[in-house]
Amino acid sequence: MNQLSRDTKLPEGQAEDIRRFKRRYWTQAGIGKEYQYVAYQADPITRSKNVIEIRLVLANILGPHVLDAGAGTGRFAWPLERAGHKVVSLDISREMLEQGTALARKRSLTFRAVRGDIERLPFEDGVFDSVVSITVLRHFPNWREILREYGRVVRPGGRILFDMGSGEQRAYLEKAGALTDANTNGPIDPLSFDIGVTRRELVECAKDLGLRLRNDSPYDFFNSNPLVERMCGIPKEELKVRLIGILNKTGAVHLYELITRRFLSVLSPVLCPSRFIVLENRPTSIERDEFPANCETPSLESREWLDLVLRQVSGADFDEVCAEVDLLRNDPEAEALYRFCETELFPKIPVEAFTWRTD
Ligand SMILES: C[S@@+](CC[C@H](N)C(=O)[O-])C[C@H]1O[C@@H](n2cnc3c(N)ncnc32)[C@H](O)[C@@H]1O
Known part of the structure; x- marks a missing residue:
């Protein structure tokens, strides 16, 4: 279960306990192999x-x-290397790096493994064009300080790519009374500790660090999404089994990817449990703060307006996006997903969840 923690400042002792726990967890014997299975060969979700x-x-x-x-174990190193990038893979866990190295050997791929701590990177300033750090920062109470360290090693104009939980979704569920006391006030479980931040918090944090929010895309709609689980009236386990059946086809994954990229990324961050974030290390010559266009959350009041929002945010591409969806929904492999969204899922999500403002 995900701990629905908000980005509250934890007492230093508790924050340190979480960091120590995570470090122990990721360095235990056999964790590389286990992660390899869970992250790569697991269920279709x-x-x-x-x-x-x-x-x-x-x-x-x-x-x-x-x-x-x-x-x-190199989940992002492989596709990035294949796309022509030179990737340095840093991790604190020898277990994870060894597993990555073994896999690389099998696939005749390059894996430049460096054992090190993200809190004190063993690199000079500005030596990377990008830092990518997925499913990492959201588990660290001191994520802001680690971001500062990432910003140090990225050149001006370079980027930091990472993910966090959605603070808007957590605030929405709390307001709707859909969180239990254990989610909000219970003792913190270091294993499932997971931070949610809002777009506003991100923009402020970026500004403090001399970075700029360039992209903020909600995603992971079908993966343990408390909004879907709690608002749609489908028991959690039943929903999971159905989704596993529905997403077990390539066509369905394509449609899911399209929905995420073209629709969820521009709707309210309340809809998704996670967000994919891109920060830019501002070149020193840029003084003025420019907010990226997709940082405006639509603020409309009824479902009929959604069509208008989508048209507005997709701009000239709107007809093209609809044509793309039409093409995919007619794929027999994607049909079940389309029907599920259209008839069972979206009608049950309250209108205000689509249009919740971030401020
Ligand atoms: C959930 S895994 C994510 C791995 C990879 N980014 C992915 O998405 O497949 C978290 C990783 O962070 C690493 N990690 C934890 N604490 C760290 C630290 N202080 N410095 C460097 N790596 C750390 C763990 O060893 C583990 O490999």
């Missing part, structure tokens, strides 16, 4: 998440010199 994350990384990366911070 996780596989779809994998496809979407790799697409997001490839679409936003600046190369050629990339640091994968908390690289694990």
Whole structure:
């Protein structure tokens, strides 16, 4: 279960306990092999998440010199190397790096493994074009300080790509009374500790660190999404079994990827449990703060307006996006997903969740 923690400042002792626990967890014997199975060969929901994350990384990366911070067994090193980048894979866990190295050997791929701590990177300032750090920062109470360290090793104009939980979704669920006391006030479980931040918090944090928010895309809609689980009235386990059946086809994964990229990324961050974030290390010559266009959350009041929002945010591409969806929905492999969304899922999500403002 995900701990629905907000980005509250924890007492230093507790924050230190979480960091120590995580370090022990990721260095235990056999963890590399286990992670390899869970992250790569697991159920279709996780596989779809994998496809979407790799697409997001490839679409936003600046190369050629990339640091994968908390690289694990190389989930992002492979596709980035194949796309022509030079990736340094840093991780604190020898277990994870050894597994990555063994896999690389099998696939005749390069894996430049460096054992090190993301809190004190063993690199000079500005040596990377991008830092990518997926499923890492969201587990660290001191994520802001680690971001500062990432910003140090990225050149001016370079990028930092990472993910966090959605603070808007957590605030929405709390307001709707859909969180239990254990989610909000219970003792913190270091294993499932997972931070949610809002877009506003991100923009402020970026500003403090001399970085700029360049992209903020909600995603992971079908993966343990408490909004879907709690608002749609489908018991959690039943929903999971159905989704596993529905997403077990390539056509369905394509449609899911398209929905994430063209629709969820521009709707309210309340809809998704996670967000994919791109920060830019501002070149020193840029003084003025420019907010990226997709940082405006639509603020409309009824479902009929959604069509208008989508048209507005997709701009001239709207008809093209609809044509793309039409093409995919007619794929027999994607039909079940389309029907599920249209008839069972979206009608049950409250209108305000689509249109919740971030401020
Ligand atoms: C959930 S895994 C993610 C791995 C990879 N980024 C992926 O998405 O497949 C988290 C990784 O962070 C690493 N990690 C944890 N604490 C770290 C630290 N202080 N410095 C470097 N790596 C760390 C762990 O060893 C583990 O490999």
